[in-house]
Amino acid sequence: MGLFDKLKGELVDIIEWTDDSRDTIVWRFPRYDNEIKMGAQLTVRESQVAVFINEGQLADTYQPGMYRLETQNMPILSTLKGWKHGFSSPFKAEVYFVNTRQFTDMKWGTKNPIILRDPEFGMVRLRAFGGFSMRVVDAPKLLKELAGTDPQFRTDEVADYLRQMIVGRISSALARAEVPMLDLAADQHSIGERLAPLLSEDLASMGLSIPKFIISNISLPPEVEAALDKRTQMGLVGDMNQYSQFQAANAMEAAANNPSGGAGEGLGLGMGIAAGQQMAQALNPNQQAPQQQAPQQQAAPPAAAAPPPLPQADQWYLGVGGQQLGPFDVSGLSAQVSAGNLTASTLVWKAQMAAWTPAGQVPELAQVLAASPPPLPPPTA
Numbered sequence: 001m002g003l004f005d006k007l008k009g010e011l012v013d014i015i016e017w018t019d020d021s022r023d024t025i026v027w028r029f030p031r032y033d034n035e036i037k038m039g040a041q042l043t044v045r046e047s048q049v050a051v052f053i054n055e056g057q058l059a060d061t062y063q064p065g066m067y068r069l070e071t072q073n074m075p076i077l078s079t080l081k082g083w084k085h086g087f088s089s090p091f092k093a094e095v096y097f098v099n100t101r102q103f104t105d106m107k108w109g110t111k112n113p114i115i116l117r118d119p120e121f122g123m124v125r126l127r128a129f130g131g132f133s134m135r136v137v138d139a140p141k142l143l144k145e146l147a148g149t150d151p152q153f154r155t156d157e158v159a160d161y162l163r164q165m166i167v168g169r170i171s172s173a174l175a176r177a178e179v180p181m182l183d184l185a186a187d188q189h190s191i192g193e194r195l196a197p198l199l200s201e202d203l204a205s206m207g208l209s210i211p212k213f214i215i216s217n218i219s220l221p222p223e224v225e226a227a228l229d230k231r232t233q234m235g236l237v238g239d240m241n242q243y244s245q246f247q248a249a250n251a252m253e254a255a256a257n258n259p260s261g262g263a264g265e266g267l268g269l270g271m272g273i274a275a276g277q278q279m280a281q282a283l284n285p286n287q288q289a290p291q292q293q294a295p296q297q298q299a300a301p302p303a304a305a306a307p308p309p310l311p312q313a314d315q316w317y318l319g320v321g322g323q324q325l326g327p328f329d330v331s332g333l334s335a336q337v338s339a340g341n342l343t344a345s346t347l348v349w350k351a352q353m354a355a356w357t358p359a360g361q362v363p364e365l366a367q368v369l370a371a372s373p374p375p376l377p378p379p380t381a
Contacts, residue, residue: 015050015069016043017097022105025136026143026153027097035090042067047101049139053094054080058140096147098139102211103155106132108166113221116174118181124224126181128170130192130216132199134162134208141207158208165202166213169195174218181220188215314364319347319356333368344369 015036017027044050044064052059052074059077071078081091109129118124134155136142147153173195179187192213200209220228315327320341327350328336336342344360359365 013037013040014043015040015095016045017048018045019099021154023103023155024152025099025103025155025158026147026150027099028149028151029095029097030151035092036069036095037090038069040069042069042095044097047099049098049100049136051096051098051139051143052077053096053143058144059093061140096139096143098136098142100136100139102133102135104131104133104212106134106155106159106162108132108163108170110167110170114171114174116181120180120182121224124181125221126174126184126218127220128174128215128218130214132162132166132196132210132214133212134158135211136207137204137209138207141205143207145206146208162203166195166199169199169202170215173198184218188218191215314350317349318342319349330368333365337368342368 015029017029019027042050042062043066044062046064048064050062052061054077057080059080060074067073077091077093107129108131110127113125113127115123115125146158150157173191174184179191184191192215196210196213199213200211203209219225313329315329316333317324317326318328318336318341319325325336325341326332333342342348342359344358346359347356348359348362348365349356359369
């Protein structure tokens with residue numbers, strides 16, 4: 001290799017970038033250690049911005065187009081280099097290409113549930129996820145605040161930060177929307193449109209914006225979804241009595257399907273048929289026959305309530321001469337006193353007594369014994 005070829009290899013005369021990836025935001029021109037030839041060609045394609053860095057300082061920025069690098073179109077760099085009267089020697093500078101197209105494959109989601117106060121269900125926990133697009137609107141700010149000297153700054157390096165910021169915004173946005181939980185699905189699009197400019201405002205200091213923000217789904221915890229499913233079933237039935245009959249019919253059907261024996265199956269089948277007929281009548285009251293309605297219209301007035309039964313009198317047993325007599329009620333005991341079979345020393349017993357007891361020791365029999373006449377005096381001689 002001759003001296004001319006060596007010098008030619010060390011001078012950069014074409015500066016361009018053709019992006020072969022889908023996630024690169026910033027790409028640094030790889031020959032930054034070599035000198036750039038004055039008069040070199042700079043090509044900035046659509047959805048690109050080229051930024052020159054001189055000795056750590058932001059210099060000139062180039063929008064899409066083709067440029068021949070001269071002191072006239074490098075005003076900041078010419079000032080930094082002191083090229084007051086023009087200059088044609090090679091110079092050193094770092095060149096960063098910034099991708100300004102929309103990055104549409106960005107995803108977000110709530111790792112933890114969002115707690116909201118719903119006017120119908122009270123405190124509820126929601127999860128949400130979706131996607132968004134990101135775009136660079138100020139290349140120098142992006143280099144200064146995020147990319148730095150990274151030779152290839154990709155979307156995954158900023159995605160986590162964007163997701164955290166979005167989750168913080170979505171929580172407050174859903175809370176301030178004051179939309180009932182069951183109506184959130186209808187308002188997902190409008191909520192996303194309101195969030196996009198708010199997120200862009202937060203990212204303006206970093207040179208980024210969120211042109212599009214999408215809420216794909218807002219979901220409930222499994223237990224709340226199960227409760228809503230039950231409520232939907234009840235709404236389809238339309239009446240609590242009919243719903244109870246429906247539940248009873250399901251239980252009877254399950255009992256009929258239980259292989260515990262032929263009798264149980266027949267009973268379950270009969271109860272299921274009866275419940276089905278009852279539900280049919282409840283669901284179609286207008287289809288009842290006229291002869292079935294007539295007795296209901298001429299029903300007899302309810303009968304007067306019967307008095308409760310009289311309390312049962314105690315039944316007493318006597319032990320006389322080694323034999324058991326009875327049972328006797330109170331009047332019967334009085335007759336036994338008159339007959340001389342019941343005295344204070346006679347053993348008596350009734351239900352709830354632990355053992356036979358002399359009648360004189362039973363307080364309940366004191367009046368019966370007191371009504372008995374005294375013993376007859378002995379006959380006179």
